[in-house]
Amino acid sequence: MTTNESYSRDEALRRLNELLAEEMEASIRYLHLSTLVQGIDRLVIQKVLKENHEETIEHAQQVSEKIIQVGGVPQPKINLELTGDKCTGIEALQTALLFEQAALDAYKDFLDTVEGSGDVILEEFARQQVAIESEHVSELQMLLGESSVGSE
Numbered sequence: 001m002t003t004n005e006s007y008s009r010d011e012a013l014r015r016l017n018e019l020l021a022e023e024m025e026a027s028i029r030y031l032h033l034s035t036l037v038q039g040i041d042r043l044v045i046q047k048v049l050k051e052n053h054e055e056t057i058e059h060a061q062q063v064s065e066k067i068i069q070v071g072g073v074p075q076p077k078i079n080l081e082l083t084g085d086k087c088t089g090i091e092a093l094q095t096a097l098l099f100e101q102a103a104l105d106a107y108k109d110f111l112d113t114v115e116g117s118g119d120v121i122l123e124e125f126a127r128q129q130v131a132i133e134s135e136h137v138s139e140l141q142m143l144l145g146e147s148s149v150g151s152e
């Protein structure tokens, strides 16, 4: 295992609080997006968005718990402005793909922060979340017919 000499627990906690804010924001965005879908596929797409909404809530809970486990305080800074633009099912899935890609990128950055630090709880958590978010991205890509196996 490589060592991560620049690692700081405070920095990891700061990143975790950013992740917490992002998951909470995403949960609200999914909720909002699901009300805006118009068209014949509304029922199917709403179901997908609701599942994603629930998953982001679960992730927010998990991030909060990790913060507490490593001795921090969950204090997300949330600043959200939502528009009421109606969209088609495909547009909603494209938006969802942006949310999931952003989550994947954020967890990858977090993994960079904690990898090789010896902070095993956080390293494992980061790896697990990168795997889960990668799956979400590829599921949405498949729904959109733009799956790209083996590439970013």
Ligand SMILES: [Fe+2]
Residues within 6 Å of the ligand: 055, 100, 103, 132, 133, 136
């Ligand atoms: Fe996700």
